[in-house]
Amino acid sequence: MDRLIYTAASGAKHILEQQATTSNNLANLNTTGFRAQFDTFRAVPVQSEGLPTRAFVVDNTTGADFSAGPLQVTGRDLDVAIKGKGWIAVQNADGTESYTRNGSLQLSPNGILQTASGQTVAGEGGPITIPPDVTVAVGADGTISTLSTTTTPAAPTVLGRIKLVNPNEADLVRGDDGLFRLKDGSSAQSDPAVTVAGGALEGSNVSAVDSMVNMISLARSFETQMSLLKNAENNATKATQILALT
Numbered sequence: 001m002d003r004l005i006y007t008a009a010s011g012a013k014h015i016l017e018q019q020a021t022t023s024n025n026l027a028n029l030n031t032t033g034f035r036a037q038f039d040t041f042r043a044v045p046v047q048s049e050g051l052p053t054r055a056f057v058v059d060n061t062t063g064a065d066f067s068a069g070p071l072q073v074t075g076r077d078l079d080v081a082i083k084g085k086g087w088i089a090v091q092n093a094d095g096t097e098s099y100t101r102n103g104s105l106q107l108s109p110n111g112i113l114q115t116a117s118g119q120t121v122a123g124e125g126g127p128i129t130i131p132p133d134v135t136v137a138v139g140a141d142g143t144i145s146t147l148s149t150t151t152t153p154a155a156p157t158v159l160g161r162i163k164l165v166n167p168n169e170a171d172l173v174r175g176d177d178g179l180f181r182l183k184d185g186s187s188a189q190s191d192p193a194v195t196v197a198g199g200a201l202e203g204s205n206v207s208a209v210d211s212m213v214n215m216i217s218l219a220r221s222f223e224t225q226m227s228l229l230k231n232a233e234n235n236a237t238k239a240t241q242i243l244a245l246t
Helices: 004-027 208-245
Strands: 037-045 055-064 071-073 080-083 087-091 097-100 105-107 113-115 134-138 143-148 157-161 172-174 180-182 195-198 200-202
Touching: 004 037, 004 055, 004 208, 055 172, 071 080, 080 087, 134 195
Parallel strands: 080 200
Antiparallel strands: 037 055, 071 200, 080 195, 087 097, 097 180, 105 113, 134 143, 143 157, 172 180
């Protein structure tokens, strides 16, 4: 069987993987703090008899675009957006740390500061608990302070500081839950240089136009691979007809 079938099928398979990644990016166009994914591939020459004139496509890695998304002012007390580089640290159920740019925070029934998906926000001194009947303010350095709504005059009370980190992006890996973690499983150190904007959220950094153009380009590439498979089939059919005459 012509080896062209294997090389064309290899290319078609990885084009479908790229289509899935691009579709996932488009599905998260409105996801707060989402980082676009991208696939990288490399060509590996097929080592066989004769010259290595053909190559397989090999999936090298799935990476992330760490460029910042647009800031959207919401005016909500518990919304925070990272300004520039940096991440919000959250605690997983197993005690490890993950990192997110989604600053749409909420309170648990016990008043513990959490992300919208239910992870506890890591504070520099442990989880941050907010009492009832207060208004919340988030400082540029991640400090959480409150003012009582039942006491007059109300004095501000500092409850803690959100753990803000800025690890090397090359050391981060995205988990199945969409959160990022350090590859070695350790916890990043707090970075005082990371700042946040209160009452705002960071939008997804996915470009709808670029993703749609990429989808069209991938569809055309897939059609090319299918044409190669059809040519291989036609070649095999013609060769069989010629051999049948001898």
